[in-house]
Amino acid sequence: MVKSNHERWHQTKAVIGRMIRQLKSTLVHSAVQIGGKTPAPNSCDMIRSGELSKYPLAILDKLLTVYGKDGACAYDIGCAFTKTLGNSSLGPRARQLGFRLMVGAFHGHAHNRKCQLDWHPVYIMGTGxxxxxxxxxxxxxxxxxxxxxxxxxxxxxxxxxxxHFTFWNDDKYAALSNFLWNHHREALKLVQILTAELTAIKAELNIVDEDFPHYLQEELAYLDSLKQPPARDQICICYVEALDELAEQRTDWDSARQAANNALTGIAASSLEKINQALAQAHICHTEALVAHVEIQLAVEARWEIGGPEYNQFKMEARLGKYRTALNELEHLVVM
Incomplete structure (x- = not known):
């Protein structure tokens, strides 16, 4: 039996209504379980509302109450969420208790280098x-x-x-003794090995422990001042790219001219070759004008040769810039 669109609409509407009621009940049920006897008391379903700021704020309120002073928490947007925490009603208590937000090592790769210097756990004292x-x-x-x-x-x-979380919690609790023992033994071993290696490196480089914070501050100051590459370097990179484009178009021009010279006497073929030759010549004229304009900006007396020292220097800079852009995008895609 074929149902009418009207009947289908009513059935679809009823199904959607049941789904919405189910999601509502799921959210309320999970909210009731917060703080109760659940395997993960600081969790709830966020199907209907999405990841709102009130959820991490509620969790941080619990953490501040349970752990007290000198606590820390890693959050994938901990760098930006610090402002939200500071402006909330929890801000004064968090500052009083010395609470510290940071960005996890995995999600930190999606943040820029300056953000990592401030928020990555490896640069924060006490995170181990x-x-x-x-x-x-x-x-x-x-x-x-x-x-x-x-x-x-x-x-x-x-x-x-x-x-699932009941069994997961029981399994973790059963293995807790071995977990603590293995990690304690591993930590002692790492402290011994890394201390010896660090001592050797400091002796070789003639540095002391107080130098490491200064290095981080110098890197932060450098990144703050280096918003964009110097203007001349950017123009030089554009100049190198224009030279590459000019060389490529001259090759196309030579090919088009050779094809025109070797073309048959047929009208159609000859006309097509002449059109291609004219287009190639127009592209060369445009690129020649661009190269000449950049040379005036850089006050270049003699045109750089492809393969010359100046060309190779900024050709490498252009490649590194493209590589860094691609690498940042790749890390962002992997994490997000």
Whole structure:
């Protein structure tokens, strides 16, 4: 039996209504469980609302209450969220307790170098070897639940999640002694090895411990002052690119002229070759004008030769710029 569009619309509307009610009940149920006897008390479903600022603020309120002074928390946007925390009602208490936000080592690769110097755990005293990505390990362990809960009811959805984290918590608790022992032994070994290596490096370079913070401050000052490459360097890179384009177009011009000279006497073929030759000549004239204009800006007396020292220097700068741009984009795509 073929159903009318009107009937289909009413059925679709009913299904959507049930889904919305289910999501609402899921959100409320999870909110009730916060602080209760759940395996992960500081968690809730964010299906309906998305990742709003109120959720990390609620978690930070819990962390400040439980752990007190000199605490730290890694958040994928901890650099930007610090302002939100400071402007919230938790700001005075967080400052009083010396609370510190940072960006996890994994998500830090999507941030620029200056941000990493301020927020990466490796540059923050007291973080040790923590990468600040504990939640990612939990997410990785719970990803297998997605296919079993996608179309489940609200009850079975939460039942599956609660069972998973109950067993996960029991397994972690059972292995806690070995975990602490192995990590303690590994930490002692690393302290011994790295201390010896660092002592040798400091003796070889004739530096002391107080020099390392100065190096970071110098790098920060350099990055603050270097918003863009010097104007002359940018023009030189444009000049090199224009020279490459001119050389390529001259090659095309020579090919077009050779083809025109070797063309048959047919009218159609001859006309086509002449058109290509005229276009190639027009491109050369345009690029010649661009090269001449850049040479005036740089006060170049003799045109740089392709393969010369000045050309090679800024050709490498252009390649490095493209490489860094591609690398930053790749790291951003991998993380995000």
């Amino acid at each position: 070897h923590s990468e600040g990505e504990g939640c990612e390990h939990i997410f990785s362990a719970s990803n297998a639940l997605a296919r079993g809960t996608r179309h489940a009811s609200t009850f079975h959805w939460h039942q599956t999640i609660e069972q």
